[in-house]
Amino acid sequence: MPGTVIVGAQWGDEGKGKVVDLLAERADMVVRFQGGNNAGHTIVRGHEKWKFHLIPSGILYPGKTCAIGNGVVIDPRVLTDEIDGLRARGVDVSGLKVSANAHLIMPYHLMLDDAGEARLGKLQIGTTKRGIGPCYADKAARLGIRVQDMLDEKILKKKIAAALEPKRQTLRPFMKDPRLDLQAMTDEYLTFGHRLEQFIADTATLAHRALDDDRFVVFEGAQATMLDIDHGTYPFVTSSNPVAGAACVGAGVGPRDIQEVWGVAKAYCTRVGAGPFPTELDDALGEEIRERGGEYGTTTGRPRRTGWMDLVALRYAARINSMSGLVITKLDVYSGFDSIKVATRYRGAEEATFETFPYHQSVLHHATGEYEELPGWQEDITEARSESDLPQNARDYLRYIADFIGVPIVLVGVGPAREQVVWAEGAVEALPALIPAV
Numbered sequence: 284m285p286g287t288v289i290v291g292a293q294w295g296d297e298g299k300g301k302v303v304d305l306l307a308e309r310a311d312m313v314v315r316f317q318g319g320n321n322a323g324h325t326i327v328r329g330h331e332k333w334k335f336h337l338i339p340s341g342i343l344y345p346g347k348t349c350a351i352g353n354g355v356v357i358d359p360r361v362l363t364d365e366i367d368g369l370r371a372r373g374v375d376v377s378g379l380k381v382s383a384n385a386h387l388i389m390p391y392h393l394m395l396d397d398a399g400e401a402r403l404g405k406l407q408i409g410t411t412k413r414g415i416g417p418c419y420a421d422k423a424a425r426l427g428i429r430v431q432d433m434l435d436e437k438i439l440k441k442k443i444a445a446a447l448e449p450k451r452q453t454l455r456p457f458m459k460d461p462r463l464d465l466q467a468m469t470d471e472y473l474t475f476g477h478r479l480e481q482f483i484a485d486t487a488t489l490a491h492r493a494l495d496d497d498r499f500v501v502f503e504g505a506q507a508t509m510l511d512i513d514h515g516t517y518p519f520v521t522s523s524n525p526v527a528g529a530a531c532v533g534a535g536v537g538p539r540d541i542q543e544v545w546g547v548a549k550a551y552c553t554r555v556g557a558g559p560f561p562t563e564l565d566d567a568l569g570e571e572i573r574e575r576g577g578e579y580g581t582t583t584g585r586p587r588r589t590g591w592m593d594l595v596a597l598r599y600a601a602r603i604n605s606m607s608g609l610v611i612t613k614l615d616v617y618s619g620f621d622s623i624k625v626a627t628r629y630r631g632a633e634e635a636t637f638e639t640f641p642y643h644q645s646v647l648h649h650a651t652g653e654y655e656e657l658p659g660w661q662e663d664i665t666e667a668r669s670e671s672d673l674p675q676n677a678r679d680y681l682r683y684i685a686d687f688i689g690v691p692i693v694l695v696g697v698g699p700a701r702e703q704v705v706w707a708e709g710a711v712e713a714l715p716a717l718i719p720a721v
């Protein structure tokens with residue numbers, strides 16, 4: 284059975300973790316395919332809160348195969364901490380598999396991320412400073428250190444030395460930092476290697492077996508379409524491809540191994556870090572959405588920028604990902620608004636208007652949303668469990684979005700807890716194998 288991909292359809296933090304957690308109950312395997320611990324995926328189960336940065340959200344189901352694919356960049360310190368943290372809370376992590384081909388974030392990647400941002404000054408991207416960009420840069424430069432390298436001291440030391448050589452100039456201010464000592468770094472990563480050895484696997488082959496045996500595989504994306512290094516708001520993006528197409532590359536499967544692509548979007552928009560955000564509400568209303576939605580980063584705790592739903596960007600995301608279903612989360616945050624705006628096109632400099640997402644950076648930087656105003660609703664919807672429980676205006680809002688982007692809504696979030704969802708009626712009929720009991 285071909286797999287299902289979950290991707291972010293906006294600028295991240297849409298609630299992908301929760302959606303993966305819901306699907307993981309029925310899945311036989313969950314595979315993360317890109318990004319690193321720049322991601323923060325929150326799951327709320329009863330009174331318990333879980334935050335995942337590297338390990339797929341499906342790990343909470345005992346023994347479930349949860350793979351970190353070759354496309355992910357792994358900071359082994361973060362991964363081992365995450366494993367320890369889960370174990371300490373009684374979670375069985377025996378299903379975790381880590382691709383031997385995934386690249387490692389090294390101490391110098393963290394330093395280079397810091398130094399790069401400092402150098403950019405006012406133009407900085409606002410990265411999570413987790414070393415993501417420098418690690419992917421080394422991968423492309425063929426100077427990367429991979430998970431498998433941690434298992435061989437000679438290879439590891441040689442590769443670290445080769446990777447450090449061209450960075451000496453940039454790393455000069457850090458040269459006295461004990462973390463950069465070649466032998467100490469080699470020893471530290473060998474230790475990580477010993478600790479992680481039991482999890483290291485050929486994750487692509489595991490995915491092939493699951494798919495060939497007609498099992499249900501979920502590919503978990505991190506970040507989001509508008510942060511994609513090719514299709515997002517470059518250079519204010521992350522250094523990987525969070526779009527659905529990257530699930531193939533980052534997990535080692537082919538396009539025909541994917542059937543469903545679900546894009547996850549909030550009922551409004553948020554963005555962490557710098558870069559264009561055409562529907563941003565830099566005012567009291569934006570602040571109100573931030574407070575109501577608890578919009579503070581899972582990874583860095585930074586306040587998220589907030590704005591109205593951007594249907595120009597969402598329609599673009601639908602096409603780039605060939606989205607088959609749309610998940611709208613946090614609809615509950617909108618309860619109590621008299622009216623809600625949605626951007627249906629952009630206005631640029633000199634009164635130009637744009638129906639489609641502009642490819643040119645300077646155009647995008649000047650773009651602001653042009654809006655339709657839709658009626659809001661006052662009712663608390665956190666107890667809604669079926670479409671008929673939602674107020675008519677909330678249903679009309681969802682219909683407006685689905686019609687505009689041409690993708691059916693499959694699932695709606697009405698609160699952070701896993702049971703706080705409304706499955707769209709059509710989705711249940713169309714995808715019985717995918718719909719977990721909630």
Ligand code: GDP
Pocket residue numbers: 291295296297298299300301322323324325326327576581612613614615616695696697698699700
């Ligand atoms: P991810 O990175 O896409 O997995 O999203 P994050 O976990 O970073 O951010 C989403 C936040 O919204 C988390 O705190 C979730 O617990 C929360 N959340 C998810 N879905 C809903 C929803 O439908 N309503 C509300 N109120 N919160 C939600």
Ligand code: IMO
Pocket residue numbers: 291294295296297321322323324408409410411412413414415416504505506507510519520521522555556557581
């Ligand atoms: P999840 O998976 C929101 C943003 C950073 C910054 C830019 C580049 O939780 O949705 P990086 O550290 O990747 O080089 O930073 O990307 N960013 C995210 N924003 N959610 C994320 O992940 C993000 N991962 C990176 O804020 O603007």
Ligand code: MG
Pocket residue numbers: 295296297322323324325581
């Ligand atoms: Mg997040």
